[in-house]
Amino acid sequence: MDNRSSMGSEEWRPTSATSSQSGAAMNWIVEHILTYPKVYCTLPLRTTYILNSTAASASDFRMTLLEHIASLPSQPLSLPPSFLCSFIKKCFPEDVNSVSFDQALTALDYLRNLEERRQRDYLAASEQDASDPRVLELKSRVSHICVWYNRALVGLRKWALIHELEIQPFRKYNCIAMLNTLYPLDEPDINHYLQAPELAKQRQQLWRYVTQCEKNPSTIDALKRSNGGWKTVHDSVHSYLRLAVDMIGKSEEVLSRPQSRQRGSIGSIESIELEKGSTLEKIVFELGGGIMSNSSSERSSIEPVPAGETYYDDEKTFYE
Structure with missing residues (x-):
């Protein structure tokens, strides 16, 4: 099912x-x-x-x-990006033994909600003045964010299933239920990089682990070590969250401050308002990026994607 x-x-x-x-x-x-x-x-x-x-x-x-x-509200609503990020970070800390796998499905829903919000805000901003340097910058970052989202999503799906496989006594039907939840049959394309054939291939690979684990539980160790282990997944999640929140903030800036309204002289009310908006955006980003951690070193452990760097060459290797 x-x-x-x-x-x-x-x-x-x-x-x-x-x-x-x-x-x-x-x-x-x-x-x-x-x-x-x-x-x-x-x-x-x-x-x-x-x-x-x-x-x-x-x-x-x-x-x-x-x-x-x-349980649904009478009107559809969207949770703030800062809340979504805080919940996801709290659920998936760096130490795998501290991960709240009981909340993993909710966190995966929130990850999807954040990506939908990012896409919606980006599309709205990209329809503005095509000559606006801010719009051009947003367009140049889209592929990077998609790659990080795919890595985070695939990694979290895999580890959610690993957690189910490790529960004792082993219950095959619960593992199958989790696999069907994470990878529904005939799942449609998620984006350009995660299309239906690739998703079906990933599902089949994880299905083999479910059947093998029933006979030999030690096969879970090989699944854990694949693609860099939990640390790689954790880093991918945090990198995506930082980039997604940053794009949402910059998209909102484009929508609220069109290029035609940014030509105020130095010291004018318009220039002061723009400066305040930029400061506020920075504060919101810092809260969203580090609200669950008091350590500045932890917040800076994930470096942003360097300009001009791409990840297409190893995409196929990553998902195999």
């Missing part, structure tokens, strides 16, 4: 009272889905895992769907 629950063969026979209540509820569900279709593109990973881990009868699926919808 993937993000869509498969109705089991067990037939559910509602009572007359249940039929009346569920009929009204289903009408409300349909109205809500039609009003906010984007909210239902993907269920939260935690909800998906629950559905994947249980024998899904029609009543189970309906109850889970109702609970999920009831």
